[in-house]
Amino acid sequence: MKRIVLFFVVMSLGILFSFRAEKPKGIVIRKVVIDAGHGGHDPGALGKSAKEKDVALAIALKLGNFIKTNFPEIEVIYTRKTDVFVELYNRAKIANESHANLFISIHCNSAKTTTVSGTETWVMGLNKSAANLDVAKKENSSILLESNYTAQYDGFDPNSPEANIIFSLFQNAYLDQSLEFATKIQKQFTERAGRGSRGVKQAGFLVLYKTTMPGVLVETGFISNPAEEAFLTSESGQSVIASAIYRAFKQYKDMVDGNHGAEQDSGTEEPQVQDTPPQDTVVVHTDKPVKHDASAQEIFFRVQFATSSKQKPLNSPDFKGLSEIKMYVQNNVFKYTSGNFTTLEDAVKQQAEVQNKGFKDAFVVAFLNEERISPSEAVKLLSQQKK
Secondary structure, X not given: OHHHXXXXXXXXXXXXXXXXXXXXXXXXXXXXXXXXXXXXXXXXXXXXXXXXXXXXXXXXXXXHHHHHHHOOOOEEEEOOOOOOOOOHHHHHHHHHHOOOOEEEEEEEEOOOOOOOOOEEEEEEOOOOOHHHHHHHHHHHHHHHHOOOHHHHOOOOOOOOHHHHHHHHOOOOOOHXXXXXXXXXXXXXXXXXXXXXEEEEEEEOOHHHHOOOOOEEEEEEEEOOOHHHHHHHHOHHHHHHHHHHHHHHHXXXXXXHOOOOOOOOOOOOOOOOOOOOOOOOEEOOOOOOOOOOOOOOOOEEEEEEEEEEOOOOOOOOHHHOOOOOEEEEEEOXXXXXXXXXXXXXXXXXXXXXXXXXXXXXXXXXXXXXXOEEEOHHHHHHHHHHHHO
């Protein structure tokens, strides 16, 4: 009898939830809500020294800045901009009342062992494994820090496996769109940011189920892993993660706005910071293998300002008279740089000049013997040479 009652409860909840929002039609991205997980007296996951709430907030603010800089017509709304506690239901309420078109929740992961690593992007859906259920329970447990949470969440108990399983059966009217965006995020993490991927997954997250728009929850890495903790707490690491999510956002926006066929030949779609080099970079200048020996290496900083699907002459009028133009190729895309500096400081000055000529998304890149490396690695190698 109990099984029959449970079955009808689950079916009723699924039917009710399936009618809470219409299937999206002709979405145009005009408002985005960025949610920094945890906050205030809820620290979230803990690393050796880092707290999830701090990392999530830093990445969320950087992501919002990338979006506002490149799409000033889009309204970016934060669930929090400081270290304060915001209830899960209020995070969804902020998104719903603003009539946002997309919800992005930023988090960090943790594990009992320090060797676990990688990124994950989650959407509201079925807990398909015990591991998925554990992640959902961990993120949903924030409601225990809320006053009167039993009333706000209809008696939902985040510590109950049964409650989490039932909850995960709610229908998500925006599942397809959420999965599409999540897939783009994970692809950017692996192909452009050089991060490990644990894939796109589904589970029952309270912060997602009450939102009436496509939404994802991004686990940016494991702060229980010392290497990932160091990366996620660094300015460059946070910028790499934020820029990867931004690029996925841009691709998703182009798709839903109907601009997915458009090219950007004279500008770059990347934000100004990309500290991790692509994994399959091929440089036009040389095909010699590079040995990362700190001695007698040629290290240069340049300012990338344009990409094109077709090769352009280095004196192209599209480049507005910029000096010392060089080109390299990545993923069959031609990329153009200006300047050739032995110090990061000089490259940053050149970046400002390039941006003043109209290339607002220009950013600094680095090369070791004409192979692309990250600026932070270049700085490290230069410091080793001086010793």
